Amino acid sequence: MNRRSVLASGALATAGALSGCLAVFNSAGGASGDYDVGMSDSAFEPATVTVSVGDTVVWKNTSGRSHTVTAYDTGIPEGGAYFASGEFADEQAARDAWQRGAGGIVSGDTYEHTFETAGEFQYFCIPHERQSMVGSVVVED
Ligand SMILES: [Cu+2]
Numbered sequence: 001m002n003r004r005s006v007l008a009s010g011a012l013a014t015a016g017a018l019s020g021c022l023a024v025f026n027s028a029g030g031a032s033g034d035y036d037v038g039m040s041d042s043a044f045e046p047a048t049v050t051v052s053v054g055d056t057v058v059w060k061n062t063s064g065r066s067h068t069v070t071a072y073d074t075g076i077p078e079g080g081a082y083f084a085s086g087e088f089a090d091e092q093a094a095r096d097a098w099q100r101g102a103g104g105i106v107s108g109d110t111y112e113h114t115f116e117t118a119g120e121f122q123y124f125c126i127p128h129e130r131q132s133m134v135g136s137v138v139v140e141d
Contacts, residue, residue: 035060044135066104077119085111
């Protein structure tokens with residue numbers, strides 16, 4: 001094997017490793033990941049995921065600080081169910097609970113929700129909302 005072909009196969013291996021990495025973040029229920037949305041210090045990663053009706057989205061706190069997954073009351077499509085870590089009935093209940101120290105997802109923990117209605121669901125993290133820690137789940141028929 002000459003030098004040129006060694007370099008070429010090295011480049012291909014790198015491209016393959018990169019695409020495998022992206023697959024973890026881009027596909028709900030991805031083959032190689034145990035979660036769909038990670039949580040860094042102040043962001044959901046990725047901020048938007050697209051799934052199908054009936055799919056379960058798993059969030060995992062991949063950072064060292066506590067976060068919440070809290071839907072906006074106004075960010076739920078017609079007929080859609082409200083969702084929040086801590087399983088609160090609405091946004092205000094989740095905000096009130098956070099003040100009491102409830103509803104958080106600690107480092108390494110997960111939260112999951114199954115989406116039964118098509119549309120876009122918008123959510124945020126209560127302690128980091130001001131740092132724009134927001135996300136959305138687009139549910140397709
Ligand atoms: Cu947060």
